[in-house]
Amino acid sequence: MDSLDGGMAGAEELSTALLVLEEQHVTDAEASYATAVELERQAAALGDGHLLARARVCRGNMLIRTGDLAGAARAVYGVQAWATAHGNRRLRARVHAACATIEELAGDTAKGLEHSLSAVELLDGTATAYMQVWYRVRLADGLAFNGDMEAARLRYRQAETLARELRQWERLMRVLNNWASSEHVAGEFPRARDVARRMREHAAAHGLDLDPVALDTIGAIQIENGEFAEAEQTMLACIARHEAGEIDSANDLAHYLVTLARARRGLGATGRAQASLDASRALCVARDLPEVLVRVHQEQAELHSVRGEHAEAFAAHKVFAAAREEWRVRQEQGTALIRHTMFEVAEAREEAARFREQARRDPLTGLRNRRYIDEELPALIAADPDLSVAVCDIDHFKRINDELSHDVGDQVLVQVAKLLETELAAVAPDGFVARLGGEEFLLVLRATPVDLAVRRLDRIRRAIGDHGWHATTGGLPVTVSIGVAGAGETYPRSQSAALSAADRNLYAAKHAGRDRVVSGTPPEPRPRAYRDRATP
Numbered sequence: 281m282d283s284l285d286g287g288m289a290g291a292e293e294l295s296t297a298l299l300v301l302e303e304q305h306v307t308d309a310e311a312s313y314a315t316a317v318e319l320e321r322q323a324a325a326l327g328d329g330h331l332l333a334r335a336r337v338c339r340g341n342m343l344i345r346t347g348d349l350a351g352a353a354r355a356v357y358g359v360q361a362w363a364t365a366h367g368n369r370r371l372r373a374r375v376h377a378a379c380a381t382i383e384e385l386a387g388d389t390a391k392g393l394e395h396s397l398s399a400v401e402l403l404d405g406t407a408t409a410y411m412q413v414w415y416r417v418r419l420a421d422g423l424a425f426n427g428d429m430e431a432a433r434l435r436y437r438q439a440e441t442l443a444r445e446l447r448q449w450e451r452l453m454r455v456l457n458n459w460a461s462s463e464h465v466a467g468e469f470p471r472a473r474d475v476a477r478r479m480r481e482h483a484a485a486h487g488l489d490l491d492p493v494a495l496d497t498i499g500a501i502q503i504e505n506g507e508f509a510e511a512e513q514t515m516l517a518c519i520a521r522h523e524a525g526e527i528d529s530a531n532d533l534a535h536y537l538v539t540l541a542r543a544r545r546g547l548g549a550t551g552r553a554q555a556s557l558d559a560s561r562a563l564c565v566a567r568d569l570p571e572v573l574v575r576v577h578q579e580q581a582e583l584h585s586v587r588g589e590h591a592e593a594f595a596a597h598k599v600f601a602a603a604r605e606e607w608r609v610r611q612e613q614g615t616a617l618i619r620h621t622m623f624e625v626a627e628a629r630e631e632a633a634r635f636r637e638q639a640r641r642d643p644l645t646g647l648r649n650r651r652y653i654d655e656e657l658p659a660l661i662a663a664d665p666d667l668s669v670a671v672c673d674i675d676h677f678k679r680i681n682d683e684l685s686h687d688v689g690d691q692v693l694v695q696v697a698k699l700l701e702t703e704l705a706a707v708a709p710d711g712f713v714a715r716l717g718g719e720e721f722l723l724v725l726r727a728t729p730v731d732l733a734v735r736r737l738d739r740i741r742r743a744i745g746d747h748g749w750h751a752t753t754g755g756l757p758v759t760v761s762i763g764v765a766g767a768g769e770t771y772p773r774s775q776s777a778a779l780s781a782a783d784r785n786l787y788a789a790k791h792a793g794r795d796r797v798v799s800g801t802p803p804e805p806r807p808r809a810y811r812d813r814a815t816p
Contacts, residue, residue: 306342317339417436421458429463456478533563550587573607577604668765671716674692699740788801
């Protein structure tokens with residue numbers, strides 16, 4: 281894409297580039313990570329929140345491929361709340377799919393399964409063909425990881441059928457590969473061989489090449505079914521394709537070499553097996569691949585045993601056990617780091633939510649404030665033609681402050697706020713109360729025409745006047761005046777027009793003697809435009 285060379289992509293072009301990254305088969309994780317970082321930079325420059333969230337999930341997925349699970353968790357889990365708040369099902373599904381991979385690699389297969397199930401449940405008409413097929417495969421993988429192969433087979437079959445219907449032939453190859461691999465891990469070797477056979481037949485029928493990952497799966501299954509000569513040829517083809525540039529991961533060659541060593545051991549070709557194992561060990565040391573190195577030590581012990589080198593086999597087995605324990609500890613440490621990262625992300629999100637909530641509430645009364653009104657009321661007015669708004673003002677509040685003190689005035693404000701909230705909840709539970717400032721409050725009643733709103737607000741007015749104020753004000757009465765207007769009856773239909781109409785009615789209530797609810801006062805006539813008398 282030209283924009284990656286220093287230019288700036290438009291939103292549509294950037295969205296297309298993100299889709300490619302979201303659904304490509306990654307062969308070079310480092311290059312794909314660099315692309316994701318650049319797309320994220322461009323999305324931020326455009327100020328497009330949705331594109332930015334997508335780019336961050338892409339970056340998280342590439343971090344998974346490079347082995348940085350903590351960084352991936354930080355990127356992906358940070359998007360989860362945004363996707364939920366904005367109701368974006370497709371993005372939420374992508375987030376859950378990425379979280380499933382992170383959890384599984386962190387060792388929590390049960391949590392990974394939950395995320396995989398959520399990803400599938402979120403699939404709808406906006407989901408791409410890739411998502412429809414692949415997220416079902418990931419759910420099947422999750423079921424297999426958790427030991428439920430019967431349920432996994434059902435999901436694999438669903439994904440296979442869907443891939444055929446959508447003519448996703450290359451994707452179908454990966455469906456069958458994952459299925460065969462899961463059967464192999466579960467010890468169902470004849471089943472694994474049958475699925476692998478169907479994968480090879482599908483590849484031949486559609487002119488598709490078996491990539492190194494598929495060949496490694498087939499080779500491992502052949503070994504378990506005693507087909508050692510076939511497995512050796514399969515793994516030689518696998519390694520040749522890998523070295524020709526069909527790289528799924530730079531670290532996979534070490535893994536392939538161990539599988540080749542196992543096939544050669546099965547053939548009795550211990551010399552060739554040792555050469556393959558030595559090559560794998562050298563890669564593990566050079567690239568710090570502790571997980572594959574555990575397999576190397578295990579296979580070395582087996583190879584010594586086949587050659588009758590029992591002392592060497594015992595020593596190699598001890599090295600294998602120590603390496604396995606070291607890898608387990610490293611996994612636990614990595615899992616702890618990921619869990620800590622997730623905690624930090626969640627804590628930061630909750631803290632941000634708390635700050636946002638605090639910013640939308642009045643610190644004295646605890647009611648919603650003007651910021652909340654400005655954020656929420658315009659949409660309510662637009663969506664509800666029967667919405668009513670009312671401005672409520674405490675009568676003679678200056679007298680309370682002057683004669684009794686500002687502290688008593690604050691106590692009155694707090695108590696009036698409680699009464700307004702309690703009484704409004706009883707007559708209009710979908711509404712809300714907010715403090716406009718000073719002794720003024722706003723009451724919003726959803727789906728309540730003005731005539732009905734007047735009756736309900738008059739009940740609230742009486743409740744405030746009848747409240748036992750003696751303990752607070754020493755006998756000084758506390759009453760309120762209320763002006764109410766129908767948001768759908770104002771022109772233009774807007775927040776400012778509705779509040780102006782309610783203010784006008786409040787003024788009329790004050791002018792008429794206070795302690796009352798008023799609606800329906802006509803607006804003041806507009807002054808006629810001045811016209812020059814000399815104009816004909």
